[in-house]
Amino acid sequence: MLVFAFDRDWTVDVNPHPNKAAVPLGWVRELAHETEHAVYAIGNQDLASEAAIPGVVDIVGMHPDDWDRWLGDKQADGYYERFPDRRERLELIADLHPEADDYVVVDDLDLSDVDGWDHYHAWDFVPAIERGEVDPSLPWVREPLADGGYPSSAGIVPVDASDLDDWLEDRRDAPGFEVRYADDGTERTELFRDVSIIRGTMRPAAASAVRCQPASADRDAVSIAVDDIEQVNAVKPPMDAFLPETDDPVERAAAIADLAADNPFAVDVSRVLALLDREDDAPQAEALRALEEVASARPGDCTPAVPILRSLLEGDCADPERALSVLDAIGGWDGRDIVPLAGVIETYLTAADPSVRAQATACIGKIVEEDPDEGVGMVPALAMLLKDRDATAHAAYGLSLLAKEFPEAVKPAAPVLGEVITDDTLGANPRLSATAALGRVVGEYPSTALDIVDDVVTLLNAENPKLRNNAVGFLSDVATVHSDVIEPHVDAIAGLLSSDDEYARINASAALARVAEDYPDSVAGYTDDLLSLLDDDHHLVRTNACWALGYLGDSEAVEFLREVAVDDEHDEVRNRASWAITRIEDGP
Incomplete structure (x- = not known):
């Protein structure tokens, strides 16, 4: 808890200094009534009623044994016989709060000589509050600004490359970085869209350096020696700080996509969606490229794109693979967000482009994880996709999830699941999913897939432990009958x-x-x-x-x-x- 003591005239904005900043009366009121802090009026006592805070008489009243010493009797003119001076008032207030964390007096008079109290003039107090120096939890604290004027969330004066590397790693989600460094004896401060340690320079014998991607995409990355860096700030500039000036929506979409590739955290998703949700579909392909980059790092922020993507996929989508990729990322974040699109996505399981089929199959896997009922009717299509090398892993995974809830529905896919299991040219993951799917079918229908038992036995020596487990589980289920x-x-x-x-x-x-x-x-x-x-x-x-x-x-x-x-x-x-x-x- 802090204790505040406010003068009124030339301090609070009810009677401000003619040329300098004053403390808003609303601040005084909120400090007194909306925080845990204690607030008093020590100057012109009109402030006590204006802010509904204790004044000098109230302060003395909290020391009843000292009333006569400090005030005495009230005179006919309304004034008391005596009145404590400014410094005495502060001493009385401090006596009331011996356990306070700090004592702050705001007065146009210089009271810096009062022991235990931090004195501010109003014009110093207001910016100190806004910088968070008095209490960083107060609502008037502004985001700190780096030298370039952009809000800063953190800064570092690096000790060495390792120190800077750790700091950058903890701020991978920063929209940008402002670096102050020495360049041939000249101090420069520059905004970069990305900053990273050049790994080869962290060897003991090498001069450590950082790779900095300038704000402008037209400029090549620059290398700055760590020893030349004076300070690095993680900053939050507006997205336009990184973009060229252009009225062409296609150029703007391409610039945002390039920015997203360098730093997806610098992109304003709403601006990307505005480019997608246009009657003119010219910027659509580049906007989808941007959205895909952002979704890979910030899938939760891209959920507002779902209705627009649905509309695009139901129509003539410029890049269905990227649209589905975004939905896959969103589904990985929360499958419930894409379940309503199951029917739309299903139509792409038979697309001519194998990459589109694979991406659609991946989305179906996310949907089935959340709601298996949505995938039951897709078993024939998923079974066909098991033969599609681009989609095999996703299809097998989807069938393994469906087999858990609906083994009877997956049973017709047993022969092709068996082919995946016995195909040693495939990686471990699709075979793992296939053994899980077929194992769940065999658990209910032990006579299924007897013809591949000999091949499954060979998987007992597989390097992947989960594949071995699924294989022996399959054999155990067969053995029941x-x-x-x-x-x-x-x-x-x-x-x-x-x-x-x-x-x-x-x-x-x-x-x-x-x-x-x-x-x-x-x-x-x-x-x-x-x-x-x-x-x-x-x-x-x-x-x-x-x-x-x-x-x-x-x-x-x-x-x-x-x-x-x-x-x-x-x-x-x-x-x-x-x-x-x-x-x-x-x-x-």
């Missing part, structure tokens, strides 16, 4: 019982338990491995081990199972251990 198909692969599956990945151990132990029910001799060689799993950290692994040991019928496992049946912390494990003991001792 077709243990005979999985039995030849027991050895390959058993290799994952000791995996560091708990999901691999869960699926591998489940698969072996299912095979053990019908082919115990094929699994018996892994009894010791299954016994060791009774101490696994995951309760599902321990449960599966109990299942398998019960089916194997090895009497030597009983003593271990008895201990589990009594001591395991999980009900499901204890129950399955008891079942296994009964099965071993009494038979099936």
